[in-house]
Amino acid sequence: MAFLSLLRPDRFTIALVATAVAATILPATGAAAPILKVVIVGSIALLFFLQGARLSRQAIIQGAIHWRLHLMVFAATFILFPVLGLLTKTYLQSYLAPGIALGILYLCLLPSTIQSSITFTSIAGGNVAAAVCSASASNVLGVLLTPLLMGMFMQTQGGVSFGAIGEIVLQILVPFLLGHLLRPWIGSWVEKRRTLTSLVDRGAILLVVYYAFGEAAVEGLWHRLAPRDMIVLVLISCILLGLVLVTTTLASRLFGFSTRDEVAIVFCGSKKSLGSGVPIASILFPASMIGAIILPLMLFHQIQLLVCAVLARAYAKRTAQEPVPAE
Template sequence: MRRFLPDGFTLSLIATVLLASFLPCRGVTAQAFNVLTDIAIALLFFLHGAKLSREAVVAGMTNWRLHLTVLASTFVLFPVLGLLLKPVLSPLVSPDLYLGILFLCTLPSTVQSSIAFTSIARGNVPAAIVSASASSLLGIFVTPLLVGLMIAGSGQGALSWHSVGAIVLQLFVPFVAGQVAQRWIGGWVRKHATLLTFVDRGSILLVVYTAFSAAVLQGLWHQLPLPVLGGLVLVNAVLLALALLATRYGARALGFDTDDEITIVFCGSKKSLASGVPMAKVLFAGHPLGLIVLPIMLFHQIQLMTCAVLARRYALRHANTRGVPVSAGSGEYR
């Protein structure tokens, strides 16, 4: 039953939303928080660049069919589902919330939780490391382009060159700087993984607090009745279910073995909260950011609970067929 309960980070997100609801930042305080958030996001991508191992990427690049399948699910299947299902699902939520759903569909896969669930399920962990890392890196380029195409196609404005430039300066430049500095600080960053976790989670909480503060001051909770919130949960659940089914049976149709199927399922069906929230702040300046990041926050928890159960079922099947004992697994789900 513990797998169905929110983890510590999810509870922190809920507490942050409550804090923003009752004590929203405004005026000079809001400006200071925005500057602090920008610094935290830049530091986050710098540390990710310093941590990403080139050796692990080179070692896992040989399974190119698997990686292309994961990337196709992440950056093709999800956006297509978001657009095709819009006539059916958009009546359940508000236009701004469905804009958040479309943005969710463009995001890269998670890294830590994809690898952790693949490991628990006894899948191809080295391939998961490469696929999830490649997805996260490509997301810096692909997500803004997909957002521009999908928003323009939905009639809700277009992605400006200013936003593209902001992505390059705030996300890509620090990432490249981290890759350059990896020679000197890469080992230290990997050794002090808690620092990256602190910056990772801290930047998300800062963005969520500032975004929801602004949204609350604009009357967020008056615009979000319970039926709409329930509709948003349903939309997220439908997207995740379709992605899980497509990756599972698609992997089998393409002839992948069970280990690779597990990797494709857990890397190709997930969306990154850690990348999504900072990107949303940069890409959607002037939009109601609270409503845009809310779908990502809900999808994050739904995917963790669902994939925890699915990983355990894969592990049990592995134990029954190969006689391998099942352990609770390790790793932090994010």
């Protein structure tokens, strides 16, 4: 029963599915669509402003010195995953509905998560300080690397314009840096209101999902998406996650990392950020494409949480038997 409870979807995943269904039945059309787009732009900027204000500079400094660990996470996130995504798109594109293969590639180009990477590392008894630094750096770098890599791999489809990258900088990176610069004055206020900031984070994502799936419904995505596509997509997500988990685990042991460091590498290197992926997609791609693009990400997000919840429990038993090194 304890194992089965881990497989139960969390509330946010249920909210994502409910939002997608609501958008499919009642999409934003007419004058409501541009108004919703403006609200989304503002909510995304606020989301990353608050993320910047929450990010502790001390935690970054403590974890930054472990450069070998960060290099491993970077390689998994921005080298291994993109190679797997490119291979998947190349060989399976003809078997999937239009846009889904591109969504798989986009998923593989995204940065790691922050919250779940750190949470699972902590549950498993891993190197939390290094996980904080590595996951945070991945998110900041991903704001620039994701669109650049996407543009490089999409050359045959026109690529990603510099204008789109500029929009990402203005809507995501600038608010993030501004929030971090203001952290000495607003950081404690933000930390004391985690419920409010969590609502902003999740609310911004739900707004984008509603807009994206509404546009997808208007464009007829669900008529083009067969049940076979969903089954194949779930299998691909499981295979991608499994390959990365096995590779990061074996590489960590091959290069002589401790178990605590291995935990941080495995959990930070195997995650893909829904929080960053949905807002970036809303800027990079036309509204009619976003639903198909983020569908693989939504499925992968749930699968990675389920698998890593089980894996964290297994690691916790190992790390509990090992002495914690002095900081």
